[in-house]
Amino acid sequence: MSKTKHVPAGTGNAASAATSRAGRAFPVRARTLNHKPVSRALTYTLLALWAIMVLFPFYWMLLSSVKSYGAYSSEYVPAFFTLSPTFENYRSAFTAVPLGKYLLNTLVFTAVTTSVMLIVTIFAAFAFARLDFRGKNLVFTFFLALMMLPNELVIVTNFVTVTQLDLRNTFTGLILPSVASVFYIYLLKENFAQIPDSLYYAAKVDGTSDLKYLFKVMLPICKPTIITIVILKVIECWNSFVWPRLITDDASFFLVSNGIQEIRENGFGRENIPAMMAAVVVISVPLIVLFLIFRKKIIEGVLRGGMKG
Secondary structure (H helix, E strand, C coil), X not given: CCXXXXXXXXXXXXXXXXXXXXXXXXXXXXXXXXXXXXXXXXHHHHHHHHHHHHHHHHHHHHHHHCCCHHHHHCCCCCCCCCCCCCCHHHHHHHHCCCHHHHHHHHHHXXXXXXXXXXXXXXXXXXXXXXXXXXXXXHHHHHHHHHHHCCHHHHHHHHXXXXXXXXXXXXXXXXXXXXXXCHHHHHXXXXXXXXXXXXXXXXXXXXXXXXXXXXXXXXXXHCHHHHHHHHHHHHHHHHCCCXXXXXXXXXXXXXXXXHHHHXXXXXXXXXXXXXXXXXXXXXXXXXXXXXXXXXXXXXHHHHHHHHCCC
């Protein structure tokens, strides 16, 4: 005689309902999984197109720099590759114009400006972040308000001041207006402000001076941001164009940006495009290498400056 298991009332209905819900949920999950490869493929396609758009000018610059003048001039339809590359254009870039002198001037300008700016930025940020003095918040507010002024207005004021001081065609006139940056002071000040006050009070109890606390505690903690500031300032100085163009008309003080403009206007730039491109490649390579080496530090420093807590 077979035994029949007793099923509690309502159990069958609950199981049927659960099965029904699972059946309805599974197609939704399946559709979601099916959409992921399509979405990922679309994302990678758009990123690839964007990368091509960004990198193509650099590729064309490099390609043109290794084409001979005759090959470049004879192309009615631009060729996207060359079977006979030459480095003669790079020799012409250094012999036809004093490109080496322009590079040396830019290196001196960049090194001195970045060093002085870093000293000013560190001490100004420390004063606003750690020291207490009357009117500190008001002064910092007015300081930030300087970021709202148009750059053209500042350039005109600096030009009049430097001209009256008879500093045109000097490295002092080139460097002086660039030794302070409101943005970099604000960025570093926000990093300093994130350091707990308890560290400062503990250091003061131990008899540590403010200067020693700055160099032994604050700067090591904020090292990524300082590296970011240095790299961004180097790029800014290397690409500086408007101010050096205004303040110098002596070729012995030209920077690379002014040198390229001089090559284009009065040198071989209007005729020998491949040599012009070779000069641009020489100027661009240091910044590209610098960015590729320190790109993670730049991102880390900027993100650190934007976080609270």
